Amino acid sequence: MPQYDDHCVEMLLREDNPRRPGRAGTFIFGQEFKGQDYFERTPILTEIMPITGNYMMMSGFPSEVRRRIYTMRDGHQGGPYPKYNMQADKLMIFSGSDPDRLDDLGAHVEFHLGEGEDESVFHFDSPRAVFVPKGVRHGPVYITQFRRNLTMFTVFTKPSKEAAQIVQAWDYEGDDDKIHEVIGDDMSEYQKFFAENPK
Numbered sequence: 469m470p471q472y473d474d475h476c477v478e479m480l481l482r483e484d485n486p487r488r489p490g491r492a493g494t495f496i497f498g499q500e501f502k503g504q505d506y507f508e509r510t511p512i513l514t515e516i517m518p519i520t521g522n523y524m525m526m527s528g529f530p531s532e533v534r535r536r537i538y539t540m541r542d543g544h545q546g547g548p549y550p551k552y553n554m555q556a557d558k559l560m561i562f563s564g565s566d567p568d569r570l571d572d573l574g575a576h577v578e579f580h581l582g583e584g585e586d587e588s589v590f591h592f593d594s595p596r597a598v599f600v601p602k603g604v605r606h607g608p609v610y611i612t613q614f615r616r617n618l619t620m621f622t623v624f625t626k627p628s629k630e631a632a633q634i635v636q637a638w639d640y641e642g643d644d645d646k647i648h649e650v651i652g653d654d655m656s657e658y659q660k661f662f663a664e665n666p667k
Contacts, residue, residue: 497514519619523610523650549640550580550607552604564616
């Protein structure tokens with residue numbers, strides 16, 4: 469067998485049920501889930517997330533939704549809180565989809581990196597890459613003024629989230645005004661996704 473025959477890898481498609489508002493599933497390359505076929509020698513974990521509308525991540529809960537911790541596949545505990553990757557750096561890339569206007573992201577992004585006096589807040593409407601050093605809190609991320617599909621890529625310098633040793637900022641309080649700016653006043657789709665453990 470040629471040396472590189474196993475280097476073309478089918479990515480895992482994680483489709484949320486119910487679907488996350490503003491996001492169409494996630495393609496994953498890495499060692500994220502038990503039982504997943506993966507390229508065993510990979511040193512990285514990559515997630516590819518098509519964004520299909522206003523979207524937020526790591527934003528905390530709005531006041532109308534009960535704060536909780538989710539136990540997901542393989543015992544992973546998570547929730548919509550800012551994160552710390554204690555053992556991995558992370559690169560987050562935002563790319564548009566208009567071939568005639570490659571400098572137009574198709575939406576507005578507000579990205580929070582760090583905390584307290586060290587917090588930086590980035591606002592951008594054109595493609596960007598945000599480098600998240602290990603141990604630094606990142607999130608929330610708000611995507612608003614959506615006009616066309618865009619893609620968010622994340623690359624961890626470890627092959628799984630378990631190896632990255634992700635720590636949740638469980639005490640983070642969501643910003644109701646900002647959350648409603650993203651999703652409006654109709655909480656029904658948000659409630660469907662966050663009312664129970666996502667599948």
